[in-house]
Amino acid sequence: MAQDATLSLSEPPAAHRLRVRATYASLAVAAVLIAAKLVVWISTDSVALLSSLVDSFVDAAASLVNFFAVRQAIVPADREHRFGHGKAEPLAALGQSAFLIGSAILLMFEAVRRLVSPAPVEGAAAGIAVMVFAIAVTLGLVAYQRHVIRHTGSIAVGADELHYRSDLILNLGVIATLMLGSTLHLPILDPLFGGAVGLWIIYGAVRIARLSLVQLMDREMPDTERARVRAIAEGHPEVTAVHDIRTRIAGPTTFIQLHIEMDGGMNLLRAHEISDAVEAQIQAAFPQAEILIHEDPAGIEERVAFPPRTAARS
Known part of the structure; x- marks a missing residue:
């Protein structure tokens, strides 16, 4: 109780x-x-x-x-x-x-x-x-x-x-x-x-x-918390990779953005369902967060405007 x-x-x-x-x-x-x-x-x-x-x-x-x-x-x-x-x-x-x-x-x-x-x-x-x-x-x-x-x-x-x-x-x-x-x-x-x-x-x-x-100044969440976000997203069997994780905190709300990679031949509806599932899992771990997920076909290289200083902060 x-x-x-x-x-x-x-x-x-x-x-x-x-x-x-x-x-x-x-x-x-x-x-x-x-x-x-x-x-x-x-x-x-x-x-x-x-x-x-x-x-x-x-x-x-x-x-x-x-x-x-x-x-x-x-x-x-x-x-x-x-x-x-x-x-x-x-x-x-x-x-x-x-x-x-x-x-x-x-x-x-x-x-x-x-x-x-x-x-x-x-x-x-x-x-x-x-x-x-x-x-x-x-x-x-x-x-x-x-x-x-x-x-x-x-x-x-x-x-x-x-x-x-x-x-x-x-x-x-x-x-x-x-x-x-x-x-x-x-x-x-x-x-x-x-x-x-x-x-x-x-x-x-x-x-x-x-x-x-x-x-x-919109500083990132601690590395341990960012690692939790990555682990949750990568834990989905149909997510092949995760990149460009960006976070910030404003009072009671945490903002989390990330890109997930999936099979390029997957139809849009299925990709959307996977994204929703990943979002729900992250939301359960961070109840007061606002989450934005971008879906990418696996293997597509994107231009990163602000590359991380180390691999741990990607």
Whole structure:
């Protein structure tokens, strides 16, 4: 029974619902954490806590972008967008990376200012309490987001999950900074930690941007996945060869194109039936893919505009 439930999540409607629910959960968590951290930051004036608050504001902005991007990405293809709207997801993720870098720079400026003029943190206990609450809420959200990513492969939800996963480390660091700063009376720890968090945020932003550009630049699927496509097509007894496999990913949709070679004396109807059979097998392996197959007579050499660099990528 559990297996059937898992398989049903591969169907587009179920995957779409998971994406949408993930954006609702992310927005709700961001709003709650902003309210809690804002109240405590005002009373403590801690740069470490400010770094966590800034990160939550960025998470909220990014989650809001995701909220609209995920809905746009699952809109069916129309007259103006024949290949669908899937690239809304990597575009949103790229926007998130810009949000992250901007907030990190502002945070590092504040950390430098406090390094020059350090001040003791007041009300550390309240700051620690809100951080413990933030960790508990964030753990629940990250667990749910990983569930969604596992069943949808959403890059936008993946970018959000990366934000909140880094927040766990950030929140633990804030707790350690507040505890050490108040017990050891070392106010310099507060801005030092804030600056370190700024560098951490920039590192994560660069990773998100790189993942987004992979999809926006129509990079091929991994070689292992392309090999699966080839093996499925070549597995049909009447397909003599496969060539010119081209793939790309746009949000929730994978586009797969390939040429299959068959007996040149075969009639058109039979060739069409074989092509449909191969397409159905590939579709079963890649449920959210759009597949285009071109039939060639065996032995006919075609001009390849962009030959593969190696035989493995043909």
